[in-house]
Amino acid sequence: xxxxxxxxxxxxxxxxxxxxxxxxxxxxxxxxxxxxxxxxxxxxxxxxxxxxxxxxxxxxxxxxxxxxxxxxxxxxxxxxxxxxxxxxxxxxxxxxxxxxxxxxxxxxxxxxxxxxxxxxxxxxxxxxxxxxxxxxxxxxxxxxxxxxxxxxxxxxxxxxxxxxxxxxxxxxxxxxxxxxxxxxxxxxxxxxxxxxxxxxxxxxxxxxxxxxxxxxxxxxxxxxxxxxxxxxxxxxxxxxxxxxxxxxxxxxxxxxxxxxxxxxxxxxxxxxxxxxxxxxxxxxxxxxxxxxxxxxxxxxxxxxxxxxxxxxxxxxxxxxxxxxxxxxxxxxxxxxxxxxxxx
Numbered sequence: 519x520x521x522x523x524x525x526x527x528x529x530x531x532x533x534x535x536x537x538x539x540x541x542x543x544x545x546x547x548x549x550x551x552x553x554x555x556x557x558x559x560x561x562x563x564x565x566x567x568x569x570x571x572x573x574x575x576x577x578x579x580x581x582x583x584x585x586x587x588x589x590x591x592x593x594x595x596x597x598x599x600x601x602x603x604x605x606x607x608x609x610x611x612x613x614x615x616x617x618x619x620x621x622x623x624x625x626x627x628x629x630x631x632x633x634x635x636x637x638x639x640x641x642x643x644x645x646x647x648x649x650x651x652x653x654x655x656x657x658x659x660x661x662x663x664x665x666x667x668x669x670x671x672x673x674x675x676x677x678x679x680x681x682x683x684x685x686x687x688x689x690x691x692x693x694x695x696x697x698x699x700x701x702x703x704x705x706x707x708x709x710x711x712x713x714x715x716x717x718x719x720x721x722x723x724x725x726x727x728x729x730x731x732x733x734x735x736x737x738x739x740x741x742x743x744x745x746x747x748x749x750x751x752x753x754x755x756x757x758x759x760x761x762x763x764x765x766x767x768x769x770x771x772x773x774x775x776x777x778x779x780x781x782x783x784x785x786x787x788x789x790x791x792x793x794x795x796x797x798x799x800x801x802x803x804x805x806x807x808x809x810x811x812x813x814x815x816x817x818x819x820x821x822x823x824x825x826x827x828x829x830x831x832x833x834x835x836x837x838x839x840x841x842x843x844x845x846x847x848x849x850x851x852x853x854x855x856x857x858x859x860x861x
Contacts, residue, residue, distance in 0.1 A: 529583040529584055534744075535809075537583065537747060538743060538811065539806070539811055540605075541576065541580060541743055541746075541747060542743065542803070542806055543820065543824075544575070544583070544601045544602075544604050544605045545576060545743075545798070545799055545802060546799065546803075546820065547610070547824050547828075548578070548600045548601040549575060550821070550824050550825055550828050551600065551610065551613070551824075552571065552572065554828050554829075555568050555617055556570065558618075558832070560778070563618070563836075564617050564618065564630065565619065565630050566617075566630025566631050567630070567631050567632075567778070567779060568617070568631065568777060568778040569597040569598060569631065569632060569776070569777045570774045570778065571597075571598035571599060572773040572774045572797075573740075573741075573771055573797065574598045574599075574705050574740065574798075575601040575799060576601075576741070576743040577675075577705050577738075577746050577750075577768040577770065578598065578599045578601035578602035578605075578675070578705075579602060579604075579605050579746075580743075580747050580749075580751070581593070581602040581605075581673055581675060582595075582599075582601065582602035582603060582605030582606035583602075584750055584751045584754040585606055585671065586671075587606075587607065587639065587640060589669050589670055589671070590640065590662060590667055590669065590670035591640060591671045591672065591673070592640045592642065592655060592658055592659065592662075592670065592671075592672040592673070593642070593672075593673055593674075594642040594644070594651040594652075594654060594655040594658075594672070594674035594675070595641070595674075596644060596648070596676065596677070596680070597644070598675075598677075598772075599675055606641055608636070608641060610827065610831045612624050613634075613831075614831040614832050614834070614835040615835045615838065616629065616630070616631065616632075617630065617835075618832070618836055619840050619841070620835045620838035620839070620840070621838065621839055621842070622835075622838045623835070624636065626846070627840050627841035628841055628846070632644050632646075633645070633646065635856070637856060637857045638855075638856055642654060642655060647683075647685065648677065648680030648685075648686075649681075649685030649687075649689065651674045652685060652686050652688075652693075653685050653688060653692075654689075655672045655673075655674045655689075655700065656672075656693040656698055656700060659693070659698040659699060659700060660696060660698060669758065670699065671699045671700075671701060671754055671758045672698070672699060672700050672701070673700075673701040673702075673703065673754065674700070674701075674702055674703070675702075675703045675705065676702060676703075676705075677704065677705055677706070677707060678704065678705070678706040678707065678709075678710055678718060678719070679709075679710025679711065679718055681719070681724055681727075682710070682718060682719060690733070691731060694732035694733060694762060694763050695732075698763065699757040699760070699763075700763040700764070701764045702763065702764070703750065703753075703766045704724055704766065704767045704768070705740060705770060706724055706740075706768065706769050707770050707771060707772035708769075708770075708789065708794070709776075709784070709785065711776045711780075712776070712780070712782075712784045714789075723767065725737045725765060725767040727765070728765040732763070733762055733764060734761060734763075734765070735764075735765045735766075735767070736749050736752070736753060736765070736766050736767070737769070738766060739768070739769060739793075739794070740769050740770035740798065741770060741794060741796040741797075742798075743798065743801075743802045743805070746768065749766055750766055753766050770794055771785075771790070771792065771795035773795075773797060
């Protein structure tokens, strides 16, 4: 199985072509799985929203790949971070169970989409109020430091719209004041739901804010996988080395609606022709073949292997029982074992 096979070696120690292929596999897994989710949603098989990371898979995969659980690293993903969640170790069956309402899932079928987490594994459960995770992960990093832990890094993601919230400003500010090892990866996908950049912020580039916060800042083309890997790896290393908090701003175009309930008809043809509007998966796949990292037959086998993994996860979740209200203890995170250590 792909997820099992790819976990093990530390990403930073791999050769560049090996980590490139690893990232490509997480991206492909995410795309195939999310296409399945979208089909299930349109077929009325999913209750609740479906939010896709189409176009942002390279940035997201890099976020999950360079964090190291053995060092106590913490990941606080958002709605378009399935690639990063998978790279950080989230089992695909957890995602299928959550979306399909299985009581065997991490949310016991009581939340239909994205608010799942595994705090014991240092993956924080997402809060929908955008920006909130910046404050939560900053608090988590402060708590780890107060416990005497060392050598860890925290990474959270945010979008161009979420960057404008009070919670984001407050979280980023206190992280700099307290000098916690935080990496904030902001994906500018050019629309805050349906609101374009020019109605969302007035600075020339979001990375310009890094200096004001006291961060070290970087920009990256979110459609260039190699660049995403290099820049995010550098940011994680610098945060771990005790440098100030890091801000990475990646430019992409969201290649789907805000959710599958949104047809994104507000996106103009003009913006779709911009370089940042390229489909990162198509660009990466082309590079993989042209550089001889994988021939077309091997690529087809990989696609088939991943499709089988996706179908198996979905089929398993569909056969499982839904939650029963009379059996619930209504703890906040749904499954206590994900948050609490047994005495």
